[in-house]
Amino acid sequence: MPKEKRATGEQPLMGTRLEFLIDLDHELVRLAQTINWDAIAAEFRPMYCPDNGRPAVPTRLMAGLQLLKHTFNFSDEVVVARWTENPYWQFFCGEEFFRHKLPINPCQMTRWRQRIGEKGVEKLLQITIEAGKATKTITEQSFEKVIVDTTVQPKAIQHPTDARLYRKVHAVMLRIAVAEGLDLRQSYRKLMERAFRKHGGHMKAKQFKRAKPVLRSLKTMAGRVLRDVERKLSEEAYEAHKGMMLLSELILDQKRKTKNKIYSLHASEVECIGKGKAHRPYEFGVKVSLAVTHKEGFVVGIQSCPGNPFDGHTLDGQLDQVERLTGKLPALTFVDKGYKGHGVPEDRSRVLISGTRKLSYTLKRHLRRRSAVEPEIGHMKSDGLLGRNFLKGMQGDAMNAILCGAGHNLRKILARLRALLSLLSGEPRATLQAILDRLGSVALLHHTPEVA
Numbered sequence: 001m002p003k004e005k006r007a008t009g010e011q012p013l014m015g016t017r018l019e020f021l022i023d024l025d026h027e028l029v030r031l032a033q034t035i036n037w038d039a040i041a042a043e044f045r046p047m048y049c050p051d052n053g054r055p056a057v058p059t060r061l062m063a064g065l066q067l068l069k070h071t072f073n074f075s076d077e078v079v080v081a082r083w084t085e086n087p088y089w090q091f092f093c094g095e096e097f098f099r100h101k102l103p104i105n106p107c108q109m110t111r112w113r114q115r116i117g118e119k120g121v122e123k124l125l126q127i128t129i130e131a132g133k134a135t136k137t138i139t140e141q142s143f144e145k146v147i148v149d150t151t152v153q154p155k156a157i158q159h160p161t162d163a164r165l166y167r168k169v170h171a172v173m174l175r176i177a178v179a180e181g182l183d184l185r186q187s188y189r190k191l192m193e194r195a196f197r198k199h200g201g202h203m204k205a206k207q208f209k210r211a212k213p214v215l216r217s218l219k220t221m222a223g224r225v226l227r228d229v230e231r232k233l234s235e236e237a238y239e240a241h242k243g244m245m246l247l248s249e250l251i252l253d254q255k256r257k258t259k260n261k262i263y264s265l266h267a268s269e270v271e272c273i274g275k276g277k278a279h280r281p282y283e284f285g286v287k288v289s290l291a292v293t294h295k296e297g298f299v300v301g302i303q304s305c306p307g308n309p310f311d312g313h314t315l316d317g318q319l320d321q322v323e324r325l326t327g328k329l330p331a332l333t334f335v336d337k338g339y340k341g342h343g344v345p346e347d348r349s350r351v352l353i354s355g356t357r358k359l360s361y362t363l364k365r366h367l368r369r370r371s372a373v374e375p376e377i378g379h380m381k382s383d384g385l386l387g388r389n390f391l392k393g394m395q396g397d398a399m400n401a402i403l404c405g406a407g408h409n410l411r412k413i414l415a416r417l418r419a420l421l422s423l424l425s426g427e428p429r430a431t432l433q434a435i436l437d438r439l440g441s442v443a444l445l446h447h448t449p450e451v452a
Contacts, residue, residue: 001048001297002056004041005094016098021087027417028088031410034134035127037094043123047115057104059134062112063124064093069109070407072327075386076106113399121402126325128409129300133450137416138298145294145366146301146330147373148318151381153304153401154285155270156390162264163199163218167192168265169248170222173229176241182232184254188221195221210429223252269394271308275443285311285389286397289314290377290405291322294334294369297376298403298412304398311335312342334370379407 022029039057048056068089069079080102083089087098095310115122130139160162169191195218202211226248230238238245247265254261263270263284270284287308291301301322305314315335323329333351335342344351352359352367359367381387388406389397 001045001050002041002058004058004060005096018091018098021098025421026088027315027421028092029416030417031131032092034131036130040084040123040127044116044120047120048383056315057108057112059093061103062109064089065104065109065114066121066403067124067128067406067410068092070385070403071410073407075390076109080104080106080109097311116394117404118395118398121399121450122321122325122423125299125402125406125409127304128296128406128413129325131410132413135412135416138293138296142293142296142298143300143326143328144330145332145334146291147294147321147334147370148289148291148307148315149336149373149377150287150289150314150338151377151386151387152273152275152283152285153288153389154283155264155267155397156388157264157267157270157284159210160270160284162404163196163203163215165251165265166222167196167260169251170225170246172265173222173225174245176226176233177229180233180237182229184225184228184232186224186228188225192218192221206414207435211410215408220253222248226252228327241290267392269306269397271306273308287314288386288401289318289399290335290373291318291330292373292376294332294366294372296412297372299408302401302405304394304401306394306397312340314442315339315342315344315351319344319373332366336370336409368452378407379411383411384408392412 001435016104017270020336028405037060044059044063065079065083068074068083069076072079074082083093084100090099093103100110101184116123129138133140159243174184174187174189176182180421199218202208202214226245230245233241244265247262247268250262252263261272261273262268269286271421272282273287274282287305289301289303289305289311290299292299301318305317315333317413319329319333330349333344334354335347335351336354339351339353342351352363354367354370356367372422377386384404385400387402391397391400
């Protein structure tokens with residue numbers, strides 16, 4: 001069970017208290033004061049053994065590092081390294097004194113994500129929604145109208161051409177042979193490399209007739225090494241490498257129109273998804289459905305949809321998640337034309353599809369704002385980690401998508417707090433606190449006399 005840190009108020013013989021190093025009006029400090037850290041600790045407490053083993057790392061530290069990673073678009077290694085340099089990050093994660101050493105090993109972030117699972121990271125997203133209400137970035141009325149759309153979360157794989165896949169199969173078979181001490185009849189190592197570069201040259205010059213026989217030779221050499229390894233492996237060794245052997249056989253057997261093709265050896269769950277983009281006709285990853293508030297673009301639901309389902313079939317599950325995270329169903333849901341035939345009953349939520357006619361002026365005006373979800377997706381891909389997922393497996397796809405939504409919400413909250421503090425920077429501390437507690441998002445957006 002983790003031992004949560006509590007403020008002692010003591011001054012150590014060596015070291016400096018963080019409150020003496022930082023500006024207590026900084027947006028990260030105010031955000032840390034609005035997040036309900038006790039609720040996060042209580043949620044994850046049943047996932048630890050209560051009376052065995054050494055105490056775990058404090059929950060606030062682990063949750064804070066995950067949120068900082070997806071807020072500022074860093075990897076596990078970078079966010080842990082930057083933590084020792086940034087006193088504001090240390091205060092956000094619950095530290096009382098400035099620390100000069102790494103808080104954890106970066107691999108502990110991976111194990112912690114695996115421990116809490118998809119439901120745990122969904123709790124982190126819910127915490128950011130509650131923080132948005134506490135800072136008045138959103139209100140209860142914001143949940144009445146949502147925009148739902150889908151996008152693709154690309155996986156961290158190379159573009160899967162046939163030549164590249166054959167080359168990877170050959171390399172994997174050679175690694176298995178070295179690990180098991182097999183004496184292959186012929187390795188084809190130099191011939192494979194030479195043929196791969198020759199094929200790339202022909203494809204670059206658009207000499208497709210010359211590239212075709214070279215591609216056949218790549219497949220032949222990879223298949224020969226695969227069958228040689230399969231013959232010489234013992235039963236125990238074959239069972240140890242069975243998954244990779246089967247994937248390699250599927251890659252060599254699949255054709256152009258084969259369904260459920262394998263596009264990567266290390267991420268076999270990757271799917272080929274075409275969203276009709278001119279600059280990127282096909283993307284390789286998993287489909288993601290997300291729901292944002294109609295006015296603020298605040299993420300109130302996001303989940304992965306493996307199997308590349310029809311967009312309309314994802315709407316019901318997305319509304320379930322919105323209800324689970326916010327406590328209420330939206331009265332109006334705005335979607336694009338890809339959601340025709342969604343099947344959501346009218347009494348549950350009124351779904352308005354782009355291009356619908358015979359609507360009131362107010363609903364037409366609201367429906368024109370449906371496209372506001374597109375820049376939110378763009379920011380999650382460019383400013384967050386939705387543009388390339390490095391987490392493993394289908395569970396990694398689901399967790400990365402939800403954490404990207406949490407990071408997007410925190411960026412919006414920080415931007416609001418930063419704007420408020422810049423507007424009121426000349427006020428005394430007591431007056432500033434009183435105005436921040438009273439001021440709402442409408443006053444900030446429209447620059448009412450209250451701000452002046």
